[in-house]
Amino acid sequence: MSRSPSLPERPHLDLDPDMSDAERLSALRQHVERMIEVNRELDQRLQSADDRHAELVEEVEQMKARNEALKTASYYIATVEELTDDGVIIKQHGNNQEVLTEFAPTIDRDAIEPGDRVAINDSFAVQTILDDETDARAQAMEVVESPTVTYDDIGGIDEQVREVREAVEQPLENPEMFEKVGIDPPSGVLLYGPPGTGKTMLAKAVANETNASFIKMAGSELVQKFIGEGARLVRDLFKLAAEREPVVIFIDEIDAVASKRTDSKTSGDAEVQRTMMQLLSEMDGFDDRGEIRIIAATNRFDMLDEAILRPGRFDRLIEVPKPAVEGRRRILDIHTRDMNVADDVDLDALAEELDDYSGADIASLTTEAGMFAIRDERTEVTEADFEAAHEKLANVEESGTGPISGFTDYQY
Ligand SMILES: Nc1ncnc2c1ncn2[C@@H]1O[C@H](COP(=O)(O)OP(=O)(O)OP(=O)(O)O)[C@@H](O)[C@H]1O
Structure with missing residues (x-):
């Protein structure tokens, strides 16, 4: 002082x-x-x-x-349309309502321009200017310039890998083949099956193989985290993709924005509908798709609105199930290839035992086994470590949290 x-x-x-x-x-x-x-x-x-x-x-x-x-408990998001002598005109996201309102005393009016995103309170007064850091576009999308996952990292779903390559890789690498044969390549690929079976890995591996960028957006976040902005974010997603060709767009948990219509007329549902309509219109208006491929994934195939499965939209459906015993063996190989595994470990027998395990469950098992070794101050992972890990994960399952990845009895 x-x-x-x-x-x-x-x-x-x-x-x-x-x-x-x-x-x-x-x-x-x-x-x-x-x-x-x-x-x-x-x-x-x-x-x-x-x-x-x-x-x-x-x-x-x-x-x-x-x-x-x-x-103040929560704010709504709006975009500034115009600054007038009487106040500021904003358009609220979600319901598109236009309101003439005021700024809170803490806001510097000169710092605001039309087009800025702002947070407004219950009485519509502008409370905060949202800067780039809180920009939903950056938060809602995971952009990976060049993913490192390869097909060799994915085990037990060789047929699915082949189908995805055919539907995604071929049109990116050999578009003239489709022209010569006179068919349109599949528009979008929908991967469906239980969680943790390698759907995201598969999309990343295709992007890697085709030297494409990978842009991921999670359907659940669109409707839960970025309320009121789903449609805008979908539009942004396709815009961003167009700027970054070649690119693989991956929409995870697509059921969150494309589930069957319900009778309920709550605004939440209307919002979900709007987001889905935007997605459909982006896909429909995407005739000359160039070097952009779209892959979506869901654990809830039964919930999907048929509108998204029509030709020209997600018209190649590929089921990605939990691996059978040979698949489990291959996934064990993949996840133990950098591990110091003792000679007494019988991976064949272990693969037999891991009935109902997904790829993600097997990845957790190997990590757990390694943790047991570390806890014992050993650098070699033994049969006993794998058994202890198996038992631990089985207890997690029994305690009601479901098999490790939380998948119980979804209809897919
Ligand atoms: N087939 C597989 N081969 C090898 N590892 C796998 C396989 N499936 C899953 N994994 C392991 O589980 C992790 C999670 O897998 P991934 O995110 O691809 O699953 P997902 O099917 O997309 O799951 P979700 O439906 O929950 O999004 C991977 O990073 C990998 O370690």
């Missing part, structure tokens, strides 16, 4: 008894003048202290207002 300068010295009146009256009068006059001077100086000081006080009071008021704004 800065120290205030010291106060002016109090004038001292020194009257000598030997002074004449005239001298005395002059000394008194000088003294009065100095007193007036000091008084003026003190007045000035008081004035600036008052000014500072007023400034601080205003700062406190602003902080209080900010605090109130922060305490």
